[in-house]
Amino acid sequence: MTDPDPVDRLRPGMRVVVRQRIEHGVTDALGDLVAMDANTVSIRTRRGLVVIDRTAVTAAKEVPPKPSRRGAAHLAISMHDLERIMVDGWPPVEREELGGWLLRAGAGFTGRANSVLPLGDPGIPVSDAIDRCESWYDERGLRHLFSVFGPVGFSVDDDPLGRELLGHDYEPINNALVLTAAVATLPSEAPQGPGVRVQLESSPSQTWWDTWAAWDERVAPADEANAAAAAARTVMTSSPDQLFASLERGGAVIGVARVAFAHAWAGVFVVHVAPEHRRTGVALQLMGALADAARARGIPSMYLQVTRANSPARSLYERLGFSVHHEYVYLGG
Structure with a gap:
């Protein structure tokens, strides 16, 4: 051999x-x-x-992209490099480049997989590029959606593309924060009882999928006739490497999550805890297991995204050691 x-x-x-x-x-x-x-x-x-x-x-x-400034690796990376990395943590079903813009589509499942991500110059006048993008999404029956990112506290109308989109009658939707942390500093999994440990799988079991789908109205019912459900499965299994976490108590799955590994970063997605088990340490245990998995792979940094309005989740992640790197907002037309 x-x-x-x-x-x-x-x-x-x-x-x-x-x-x-x-x-x-x-x-x-x-x-x-x-x-x-x-x-x-x-x-x-x-x-x-x-x-x-x-x-x-x-x-x-x-290895991760070259830092854009001095400091801890999870903070020193540029916004553009981190946004580029995050694409492969949640890869769209279909993608196409327009100069430095990335057009993403996935049957409408999540904004991240169904929006334009401007990472540079589109290579043509911006107004023409917007028209080109709108035609691309029209062909797929999808809403016109752009993801515009900037430093914490940035204003859309201070961004050149943001101003152009506002002039095309686009409206801001769903402001979100990108949080990062050094994997070495994150807590390890702390089981809540004997034998109660997070299970990690390289592909989602039917139990994992059914549990998550039941909690997410975008994909329920998760059957072959549901295009969003099919896109969700493709998105969540198409990173270079990923793990699906589940925590079971009393014969029932009470929490699930996913971690993707791409470009020497780990990204956390779809952390869901059964409503009756929230604030009982389930999310902490799931996050600990994902951090352990990243450490086992030698991954130095981790990111996640959370809506600005989700204060409980933000507080949890900040207690674990995450801090805000930048933010983004969707503009829909």
Whole structure:
């Protein structure tokens, strides 16, 4: 049985660190993976392009984007880089690029999977780009929706795209915060009783799916005739790696959650606790299990999103060690 190739899981476009054997030891190359073939990997480092023979590679992994400023990694990352990372934590069913804008669609299941994410210049006049996006969503029978992000407290009408959209009669919907934390500082799982531990699965069991769907009106009933339910399953199982968490008491599942791993970050989604079990430590235990899973994978940072109006959830996450990185608002037309 041959050892796995350390670079098999890497893809061009990733920021990586690759360790290779040299005459008197080993050396690391850190940078953007720009090309790879059967024999070599090419990495653009700050010193220039490095081409490495794959037979000399001893270890390789994806690393987070280069920090935009000094400080803790989960805070130093730029808003644009974090928004880009979060796309693969909640990947849309369909995506298309318009210059630096990303158009996402998924049968209307969540704004994150069904909105335009402006990450740069669209390459054409903004008004024309908006028209192009509207036509794209019209073809799919979806609402016109843009996700506009900025620093905490930013105003939509201070954002150039935001002003343009407001001029097209778009209206703000659902302001949300992006919170981040250092995984090393997050509490571990603390079971609430003997044998009561969170179960983690690489794909959602039917019990996990039925439990979550029963609590989420967007996908109930979760059957094949429900396009949103089908899109939800695709979205939640299409990250590079993900785990589905569930906590059971007395023979019933009382809490579920999902964590996705992409670009050396962990993202937490769909934390749901049965109403009668809220404020009993269920969410804390679920979050502890997800943090443990991230630590086991060597993931240094974690993010999640929460609506600004959800004060109980915000308080919970802040007690765990999360802090606000930036915020975003949907503009719907």
